Amino acid sequence: MKRIENTTSRQVTFSKRRNGLLKKAYELSVLCDAEVAVIIFSQKGRVYEFSSSDLQKTVERYRKNTKEVQIDMPHTELYTEKAKQEIGNMVKKIELLEVSQRRLLGQELGSCSIEELQEIDGQLEQSLRSIRARKSGAKSSPKLTEAIRNFIPSCQTSEVETDLFIGLPYKKFHPKLPDI
Template sequence: MARGKIQMKRIENATSRQVTFSKRRNGLLKKAYELSVLCDAEVAVIIFSPKGRVYEFSNSDMQKTIERYHKYIKEVQNDKPEMERYSQQLRVEAANMVKKIELLEVSRRKLLGQGLGLCSVEELQEVQNQLERSLRNIRARKSHVFKEQIEQLKAKERLLREENTKLSEKFAGKQKRPSTQRKEAAIFGSQSSQRSEVETELFIGLPENRCS
């Protein structure tokens, strides 16, 4: 059988109220003990019954826990003015930021040619000056970018010329090498033939005939 949901209001029947108090008290003390053991927390629970009886639980010293609580409350109260000043400063900064955003949005719309119907002559002149300054900045930036691109292209051109020169010299050296080798071979061949002729003349005939 399903249990009925208990309404969150004072139980009028004294007996039922006492039974509920005992059950909930024991459950609360049990949960406090479990919290202190499982989570290594400093826990202190004080319960006063409707008749004035005191039930308490503390995993350390109840008095020390209470003193620690009072010390914490005092520190919070001392820090409260500083926290309020800091909070007020944040609110002021946030309001200023909202105003700046609104002004920037208005300026953006004016630069786009929107919302000019209520502008005075001075405001329109200021918008015109802003547009002219923007155009000057754009032209200057464009010119700077063009100069950088031209310098990069010139640098690439120099590199290509250097590479082309190196390749031409290398190719010319390869063409000269075979002709030089052929000349050296021809010279060496003529010298060899001359030596063979000399040696042939030296060894023809007997020694006495060579003397005559």
């Protein structure tokens, strides 16, 4: 689509399209019970308008509505910025938790300092104490043991010694050294 170069053709097209636009605005207001206002300025400065109600009230309503939208924009941008920062913080926390989980599973320990390894050791020891306490509590509660046996009929209880070694795999990081 481009501007019509011939002045007469352009004026005829303007008149036809203007009338069509005003007719459509009227139809929209009647069919949909919408408040419609159309203002058209010709190239020569003539004003053509249609309004389904008081044009001044419609224009004031428009101005008020656009001011409210502009006032709300900084709040929306501020909210969006805060949400982006919160997402970034959550991503970092998730990454740290994933690293911590891998280390507790004995993975990626090569980059750990002695202090970090001691902290992991302490966390695992505390977990083992909790597991052993719960396990011994289940043994001392006959009702709980009976409930477990009823729930899983094929379940047989047996003593299992739980030993856990925390530290770097010796041969993996020192392949040239003799076995300990």
